Amino acid sequence: MSQRPVLLQALSLLPSLEEQLAETYTVHRLPPAGPEREAFLAARGAEFEGLVTSAAGGAGAALINALPKLRVISSFGVGLDQLDVQAAAQRGIPVGYTPDVLNDCVADLAFALVLATGRRIPEGDRFVRVGRWEQKPATPFPLGRKVSGAKLGIVGLGRIGRTVARRASGFDMEVRYHNRRPLEDAPWTYEPQLVELARWADFLVVITAGGAGTRHLIDAKVLDALGPKGFLVNVSRGTVVDEQALVQALQHKRIGGAGLDVFEREPQVPHELFTLDNVVMVPHIASATVQTREAMAQRVMDNLAAFFAGQPLPSAASVA
Numbered sequence: 064m065s066q067r068p069v070l071l072q073a074l075s076l077l078p079s080l081e082e083q084l085a086e087t088y089t090v091h092r093l094p095p096a097g098p099e100r101e102a103f104l105a106a107r108g109a110e111f112e113g114l115v116t117s118a119a120g121g122a123g124a125a126l127i128n129a130l131p132k133l134r135v136i137s138s139f140g141v142g143l144d145q146l147d148v149q150a151a152a153q154r155g156i157p158v159g160y161t162p163d164v165l166n167d168c169v170a171d172l173a174f175a176l177v178l179a180t181g182r183r184i185p186e187g188d189r190f191v192r193v194g195r196w197e198q199k200p201a202t203p204f205p206l207g208r209k210v211s212g213a214k215l216g217i218v219g220l221g222r223i224g225r226t227v228a229r230r231a232s233g234f235d236m237e238v239r240y241h242n243r244r245p246l247e248d249a250p251w252t253y254e255p256q257l258v259e260l261a262r263w264a265d266f267l268v269v270i271t272a273g274g275a276g277t278r279h280l281i282d283a284k285v286l287d288a289l290g291p292k293g294f295l296v297n298v299s300r301g302t303v304v305d306e307q308a309l310v311q312a313l314q315h316k317r318i319g320g321a322g323l324d325v326f327e328r329e330p331q332v333p334h335e336l337f338t339l340d341n342v343v344m345v346p347h348i349a350s351a352t353v354q355t356r357e358a359m360a361q362r363v364m365d366n367l368a369a370f371f372a373g374q375p376l377p378s379a380a381s382v383a
Contacts, residue, residue: 068371071130073116076139080360084115087364093126104129113137113367118160119329121145127156135370137363138380140350141165144273144300148380158380159366162222164358165350169270169298170226172349176296176322177215177266179343181208186340208265208294208319211235216264218257218280219271219299220249227268239263261288266296273300283308286318294320298349301327310335313342324349 069089072081084090091111094100108129116122118140124147127133136151137159151158179185187204195202211234217224220240228238228251238251241260245253254260257280261267267289271277281295281304289295295318297304306327312318313336320341326332329347336342350356366376 068112069110070113070115070367071111073114073122073126074120076115076117076363077356077360079357080139080363083360083364088113088367090115113370115139115363115367116146118142118145121147122151123147124150127151127154135159135367135376137366137370139359139363142273142300143380144302146380148382152382157370157376159363159370159376160378160380161359161362162378164362165355166223166226168352168355169223169349170230172324172345173223173227173268173270173296173298174230176298176324176343176345177268177294178210180294180296180320180322180341181210181213181266183207183340185343208292210266213237213265214239214263216241216254216260216267217251218260218267218269218303220246220251221270221272223298224268224270225249227270258285258288261285261293262290264289264293266294269295269297269299269303271299271303273302277303279303279305279308281305281309283312286312289318291316292319294318294322296322298324301325301329306333313339316341 067089070084071093072090073093094103109131111130112132112134114122114130114133114136116138118138122136127147127150133156135157138146139161141160141162143160146158148158183205190196190204213236215231215236215238217227217238217240220242224240231238239254239260240251241254241257269281283305286308309321310333313321322343324345325347332344336344362378366378369376
């Protein structure tokens with residue numbers, strides 16, 4: 064019987080995935096950052112053929128280079144901004160990740176945030192819970208923004224962005240998008256200037272990749288263009304939005320509202336947002352359904368299985 068490949072698990076993962084990994088491979092956990100990790104890698108770094116991580120945890124060049132026999136990386140998630148794909152590529156190490164299987168759930172949450180912000184759903188829930196609806200004299204609840212027929216701008220027309228755009232057709236929304244370049248097969252209108260897309264849109268959904276190239280792409284200028292009747296929804300990465308500029312825009316009602324799944328320094332959230340009714344916040348849960356997380360776990364396993372069988376990875380990241 065051949066010896067099982069030895070993997071390094073960088074952080075806690077879905078319990079069912081950890082069980083599958085343990086059944087198939089010899090798995091060791093990476094200690095927390097600090098002297099213990101450094102000693103562990105110095106003593107045992109040469110044991111590992113594979114590294115399993117996540118989009119949030121990633122793997123920097125220092126970790127990759129501390130594993131001299133590393134042959135494959137499999138990441139639980141679609142984000143690659145915390146994973147040094149370039150460092151892996153320089154050593155010929157393929158990087159697996161989990162695109163496609165989470166498109167629907169992320170797009171669903173994007174639309175949930177569009178509806179929640181436009182129709183003031185969380186605010187309405189609080190209004191009822193604290194008894195304001197039944198107060199005498201009656202307190203009128205503020206009017207919301209109609210979603211059907213609204214103009215939807217999408218920042219980043221990748222796999223998930225396209226799914227969001229298709230969702231919009233069910234709401235009879237007009238869709239435009241902004242990318243680095245227009246896409247020939249996209250049936251929606253391309254807007255080359257992000258500020259102009261924001262100025263046009265009623266709802267601006269951000270679903271572009273993270274990383275240095277998109278840091279603070281949504282800045283004060285874009286928010287001002289969106290204006291007091293426009294709503295921002297971010298289901299990409301917190302770093303894509305200038306968070307302080309967003310806080311100020313919400314505080315002074317220079318935009319109509321925001322729906323946020325991600326933040327710049329997760330899990331830290333600016334406390335100024337806690338008292339504002341024009342923002343809806345959830346704790347990075349766009350892919351957090353049982354069905355999607357299990358599908359992501361299966362893709363992690365499929366990527367590893369394909370590699371150790373000498374086959375191409377089903378979902379391999381490419382170097383930008």
